Amino acid sequence: xxxxxxxxxxxxxxxxxxxxxxxxxxxxxEYLFIMDSSVQTSSIHTQYDKIANQVILxxxxxxxxxxxxxxxxxxxxxxxxxxxxxxxxxxQSVAFENISDYTGYVLVIDPICxxxxxxxxxxxxxxxxxxxxxxxxIMSVVYQPNLDELFYAVRGHGAYLDDISxxxxxxxxxxxxxxxxxxxxxxHEVYRTAxxxxxxxxxRKAMRIRTAGTCALEMCYVADGRIDGLxxxxxxxxxxxxxxxxxxxxxLQSAFVSLDGKTPILPLKKLNQKASFLLTNxxxxxxxxxxxxxxx
Numbered sequence: 303x304x305x306x307x308x309x310x311x312x313x314x315x316x317x318x319x320x321x322x323x324x325x326x327x328x329x330x331x332e333y334l335f336i337m338d339s340s341v342q343t344s345s346i347h348t349q350y351d352k353i354a355n356q357v358i359l360x361x362x363x364x365x366x367x368x369x370x371x372x373x374x375x376x377x378x379x380x381x382x383x384x385x386x387x388x389x390x391x392x393x394q395s396v397a398f399e400n401i402s403d404y405t406g407y408v409l410v411i412d413p414i415c416x417x418x419x420x421x422x423x424x425x426x427x428x429x430x431x432x433x434x435x436x437x438x439x440i441m442s443v444v445y446q447p448n449l450d451e452l453f454y455a456v457r458g459h460g461a462y463l464d465d466i467s468x469x470x471x472x473x474x475x476x477x478x479x480x481x482x483x484x485x486x487x488x489x490h491e492v493y494r495t496a497x498x499x500x501x502x503x504x505x506r507k508a509m510r511i512r513t514a515g516t517c518a519l520e521m522c523y524v525a526d527g528r529i530d531g532l533x534x535x536x537x538x539x540x541x542x543x544x545x546x547x548x549x550x551x552x553x554l555q556s557a558f559v560s561l562d563g564k565t566p567i568l569p570l571k572k573l574n575q576k577a578s579f580l581l582t583n584x585x586x587x588x589x590x591x592x593x594x595x596x597x598x
Contacts (some may be wrong), residue, residue: 304442305478306440306456308369309366309369309433309441310355310372310441310443310454310456311332311438312361312362312365312366312369312523313362313431313433313441313443314443314445314454315361315584316357316358316361316362316431316451317358317413317429317431317443317445317549318445319357319361320354320357320358320361320412320413320429321445321447322466323353323354323357324350324394324414324420324429324447325447326356327350328423329383336595337564339353340547341371341492344543348414348417348420348421349416350370350420351380351381351413351414351577353498354413354414354429355379355380355381355411355413355575356591357413358410358429358431359377359409360415360584361433362409363375363389363562366409367391370407370433372386372407373390374389374390374406374407374408375388375408375409376388376389376398376401376404376406376407376409377389377395377408377409377410377411378408378409378410378411378539378540378543378573378574379410379411379412379413379540379571380411380412380413380538380540380541381411381413381438381496385397385398385399385404385571385574386398386399386401386408386574389562394475394541401571401573401574402425402573402574402575403437403572403573404437404573405435405436406435407433407434407448407575408433408434409431409432409433410431410432410433410434410539410540410543410544411430411431411540412419412429412430412431412540413429413542414428414429414518415427415428415444415476415517415518415541416514416515416516416519417517418430419515419516420435425448425449426444426446426448426514426515426516426518426519426586427446427448427467427516427519428442428444428446428447428518429444429445429447430444430445430518430540430544431440431443431470431544432543432544432546432547433545434570434573436446437569437571437572437573438457438524438569438570439457439543439546439547439570440456440457440547441454441457441547442454442455442543442544442545442546442547442548443454443544444518444522444544444545444548446519449586451463451579452464453473453522453525453548454548454552455547455548455550455552456551457547457551458551459548459549459551459561460472460473460551460552461473461525461548461550461551461552462547463526465588472529472584473522473525473526473527473548473551473552474531474552475524475525475526475527475552475553475554475583475584476527476584476585477527477583477586478530478583478585478586479586480585480586480589481507481508481509481569481586481590482507482508482509483509483530484508484509484528484530484531485508485509485510485511485512485528485530486504486508486510486511486512486529486531486532486590487511487512487513487514487520487523487529487531487532487533488501488504488512488513488532488533488535489513489514489515489517489533489535490512490513490515491535492535492538493513495535496593496597497596497597498595500593500596500597501563503593504590504593507589512529512539513596517534517541517542517545518538518541518542518544518545519545519547520532520545521542521545521549521560521581522548523547524549524554524581524582524583525545525548526552526553529584530582530583530585530586531580531581531582531583531587531590532580532582533579533580533583533594534577534578534579534581535578535597536576536577536578537576537577537578537579538576539573539574539575539576539577541580542567542577543589546558546567546568549581550568553584554581554583554584555568556584557580557581557582557583557584557587558579558580558581559579559580559581559587560577560578560579560580560598561578561579561580561591561594561597562591562594562595562598563580563587563590563591563592563594563595564591567579578597578598580594
């Protein structure tokens with residue numbers, strides 16, 4: 303891990319610095335009232351998403367160019383108004399319209415994954431970022447500031463959790479092999495668009511269902527055995543990409559699949575693509591895909 307240790311330290315520094323900013327907001331209660339959007343939709347953003355995004359960028363650049371030994375880095379972020387951008391030292395960032403097959407370094411940022419929860423004063427949001435090279439995620443960090451839990455992975459070196467009580471605990475998925483023993487997370491879009499009978503039947507068979515709006519955190523929870531299965535529809539690239547390496551390094555690459563239950567999401571075929579997917583502990587994929595394969 304040594305070649306990447308300085309980069310990992312930089313990403314962690316950026317994430318934690320940004321979380322301190324968000325904690326100050328929470329303490330003052332401002333985030334409950336200030337929003338950019340006049341309509342509360344599933345894609346609502348706050349002014350704080352934009353500022354948090356800028357704090358991350360200001361913290362990692364320009365050091366990231368030197369550490370990666372590169373003269374350009376593409377950035378895919380939820381908060382970019384012109385889509386992906388290409389950044390160079392001392393130059394203004396420019397729009398990157400054809401990033402899907404880019405093989406250079408890419409920084410992916412979701413400054414507040416779970417913005418709706420954040421603006422509502424619910425603690426279940428995270429800050430997430432990752433670095434891609436040659437269309438492979440090489441490093442990923444997902445931080446839950448309210449619990450001070452930091453999930454991270456470096457390609458080829460495993461996935462880990464750091465928190466206030468545990469230092470570098472390897473992530474381990476659960477071993478439940480039936481829905482009746484499983485805790486599932488099903489996002490709101492499933493309830494809106496999937497056949498009601500399917501959703502109802504899953505609810506009857508599962509031990510318990512939760513609905514959460516924080517993709518990266520839910521993926522980490524599957525990798526760490528806290529939940530056993532996850533169903534997501536039409537997720538943006540910056541939502542699922544940071545969690546993808548953590549999933550892969552926890553041993554669940556084969557269980558991170560499209561709704562048909564068979565087609566793998568990894569390795570990435572194109573960058574900046576939305577994805578609908580199942581993620582399980584590898585024991586209950588077939589049980590869930592008998593429903594989701596009909597939803598495509």
